[in-house]
Amino acid sequence: MQKKKGVLGVLILLCLILFCAGMCCGRFQITFGELAAVLASRFIDIPVTWSQNVDNVVWAVRLPRLGGAFFVGASLALSGTVYQGIFQNPLVSPDLLGVSAGACVGASLAILNGWPGTVIQILALAGGLVAVALTNVIPHLFRNKSNLMLVLAGIIVSGFFTSAQGLLKYLADPDTQLALITFWTMGSLAKVSASDVLMIMPGMLVCMGILICLRWRINLLAIGEVEAHSLGVNITALRGICIVCATVLTASSICIAGSVGWIGLVIPHLGRLLVGSDNKRLVPVSIFLGASFLMLIDTFARNLSGTEVPLSILTGFIGAPAFLGLLLRQKREI
Amino acid sequence: MKKKTASLMLACVLAVNFTALGITAFAETTEQMSEQTTEQTTEQTTEQTTEQTTEQTTEQAGGMNQVTDVTGREAEVPANAQNVVLLPGPAYEKAMILGVTDRLGGITKFCNTEWASLIHPEINDLVVFDSSSTPNIEDIMNLNAGFVICHDYQELDEQLDELSIPYVITQCSGELPYSDLEGFLAFQETEINAMAEAFGGDALDRAKAWCDYFEEKVAYVREKTDSLTDEERPRVYYARSDEGLVTFSKNSYPHYLVELAGGNYVAKATPEEMNSTLTIEQIMEWDPEIIFMGRMDDTGIVLENEAWSGITAVAQKQVYLCPSGVFNWDYSGESVLLMLYLAKNIHPDLFADLNMEEEIKNYYQTFYDYELSDENVQNILNHMGPSAQ
Incomplete structure (x- = not known):
């Protein structure tokens, strides 16, 4: 147990290292000295010896992308951890309640109508929230508020929105819109700008803050509905707050990066392997683990070739085998 | 316990489905190309x-x-x-x-x-x-x-x-x-x-x-461009679609049309044929001197994007729309007109005698038996339809 104490510190350090590495790597060659000078030039007065392109690569391309990767990775991992805690189900991911499918439909609708980027993002957020709201209404219809009913409702809503998404893709102009929609469904940080990151940051930070504050209460949810209730915890309110925060986190991520698979599912498991299943420690660890993972993946996506690789392809190829490994290992421990 | 197992299995199935869906979707776009909205008939x-x-x-x-x-x-x-x-x-x-x-x-x-x-x-x-x-x-x-x-x-x-x-x-x-x-x-x-x-x-x-017409036009262009040295051929990037990041790769029509027109087609370095989605850094690395906007009708897509601002073509405002007629000029019989258009814009001095308006009118008259108005020609040149949209 002793050696696990420093895990969070190590992860924060890893985040920093990956951030620096990500800033240095790219198809466009810049030396470390240039990078440092460009970064410093915004704060201190030094003569400009580099081209406009170098400045743009640092400030308009890599910094927003890595910033985006940090927040999206952290949000997805955190919401995955929270969902898994709430539903006491280790195979749950943020897609469960239909957030991703709903957000993608919202975004596609905006793309089809030729609306600008901000509207695409707002509709993505709205689509995600509508989907989750629908998912939450269904159990009420059956007067059955169990977790299983909610999960089934999520499947129904996801299925419906996935079909709607398919229809929109069918209607899309293959030349201009289809590629854009596909990039949304596969996830990409290629077009993230600094203003995008700044736009979603406040909401994300608030939700993260709330979830971090509530992290020990999520443990109570994890011990079971009946047990938690007997301890005097208002289950419905707590679960509601957690779901809203996790949904906003996921939907905001989808807003700027499209739907990136696997992170919300695999990262919490990796976190549990490192610090155990106590959410008090797992929540912060998941945040930095998710952020590190996506920064790493995005650096690959930018560097593997001159062409852009959608994130979900990489997260799937790395995430799926990693998940298998984790499951095998957990089984052995059980 | 049963509940747990059931939800566990369902979640598994969901996760697998989503990944599979995603990969098919990606394959779909790479396969598909070309224009126009749906028409149910x-x-x-x-x-x-x-x-x-x-x-x-x-x-x-x-x-x-x-x-x-x-x-x-x-x-x-x-x-x-x-x-x-x-x-x-x-x-x-x-x-x-x-x-x-x-x-x-x-x-x-x-x-x-x-x-x-x-x-x-x-x-x-x-x-x-x-x-x-x-x-x-x-x-x-x-x-x-x-x-x-x-x-x-x-x-x-x-x-x-x-x-x-x-x-x-x-x-x-x-x-x-x-x-x-x-x-x-x-x-x-x-x-x-x-x-x-x-x-x-x-x-x-x-x-x-x-x-015969095609051979004549190719010969006309090659006569002026074949002797150009590598230094005299500016680096040209052809932005096909999707905010300028999708291009036609090596061996595509635009690749050879640009080279015929006396340019150096930067995207010929891509490993795959047909279309490629590029990273902006790759385009910066190539640093094109001229950019043509293929199937887009707005040069602002790159001219007003901060990340593109350091690229030579953008800094020097060498960004041109591509005309579009009966079909996209970059993949049709009208590609021969695109070759002329590219040549005229890449080497305006060499092709000072080339009148694009006349070439378009002549082509439509000869091959489609249709007389274009001056306004029609301008709309074609500006990547617009007959109703200027």
Whole structure:
């Protein structure tokens, strides 16, 4: 147990290292000295010896992308951890309640109508929230508020929105819109700008803050509905707050990066392997683990070739085998 | 416990489904290309079948036409065939050149551009297929199509073989049959000739006239650009779509058209053929001196994007829209006009004598028998439809 104490510190350090590495790597060659000078030039007065392109690569391309990767990775991992805690189900991911499918439909609708980027993002957020709201209404219809009913409702809503998404893709102009929609469904940080990151940051930070504050209460949810209730915890309110925060986190991520698979599912498991299943420690660890993972993946996506690789392809190829490994290992421990 | 196991399994199934969906979606876009919005015309199918039966008798009276298509495959199609179906996007404009639009039965939705329907309003009476690769095969049978012009999509071609529907391949989706400039030039003529051989009669002469024109224009451009040294060839980037990050890769039409026009086509360094989605850093690394906006109608997409601002072409405002006519200039019979347009913009001094407006008018008059107004020409040059949209 002793050696696990420093895990969070190590992860924060890893985040920093990956951030620096990500800033240095790219198809466009810049030396470390240039990078440092460009970064410093915004704060201190030094003569400009580099081209406009170098400045743009640092400030308009890599910094927003890595910033985006940090927040999206952290949000997805955190919401995955929270969902898994709430539903006491280790195979749950943020897609469960239909957030991703709903957000993608919202975004596609905006793309089809030729609306600008901000509207695409707002509709993505709205689509995600509508989907989750629908998912939450269904159990009420059956007067059955169990977790299983909610999960089934999520499947129904996801299925419906996935079909709607398919229809929109069918209607899309293959030349201009289809590629854009596909990039949304596969996830990409290629077009993230600094203003995008700044736009979603406040909401994300608030939700993260709330979830971090509530992290020990999520443990109570994890011990079971009946047990938690007997301890005097208002289950419905707590679960509601957690779901809203996790949904906003996921939907905001989808807003700027499209739907990136696997992170919300695999990262919490990796976190549990490192610090155990106590959410008090797992929540912060998941945040930095998710952020590190996506920064790493995005650096690959930018560097593997001159062409852009959608994130979900990489997260799937790395995430799926990693998940298998984790499951095998957990089984052995059980 | 049962509940837990059930939800566990469901979650598993969901996760697997999403990944699979994602990968198919990615494959879809790479395959698809070309223009135009949807047009649902299922009702037309039934309407047309009645006419077909009468026409079929004349069709059987004639002999057969021998065709060698772009893949080198030998095909035999009925002479005087009617209700021909055109599945590739760049096909209707060739039917216009060949003067055989009255023998068509169906087209893909990509063919039906505003300019095509201005010149040939009857295009709107044809059965429209939503896909080049997976058309509704029963619609083709319903039409009793004399033959089908299509891509080399293996599954579709096997299906047509099975149903004994004759077909001629004029476009390649996978491996291209050429990998150098001479091969590209030959391909342009093979493509239109294959279609002409299938339709037979006058079409052959009209194809010959187009090939002569094509050779003449290529010779005119090469005479001025062949002797250019590497230093005299500016780096050119052709932004196809999607905020400028999608381009045509090596061996594409734009690759050779730009090189013919005396430019250095930066995206020829991409590993794959057809389309590539690039990272902005890759484009910065190439640092093009001139950018052409392929299937987009706004240069602001790159001119007003901060990340692009340090690229030489953007800094020096060397960003041009690409015209668009009966079909996209970058992948059709009108590519010959794109070559001229590229040459004029890459080397304005060398091509000072070239009048683009006149070239366009002349082309439309000669091959489509249509007289464009000055306003029409301006709209074509500005990537707009006849109604300036």
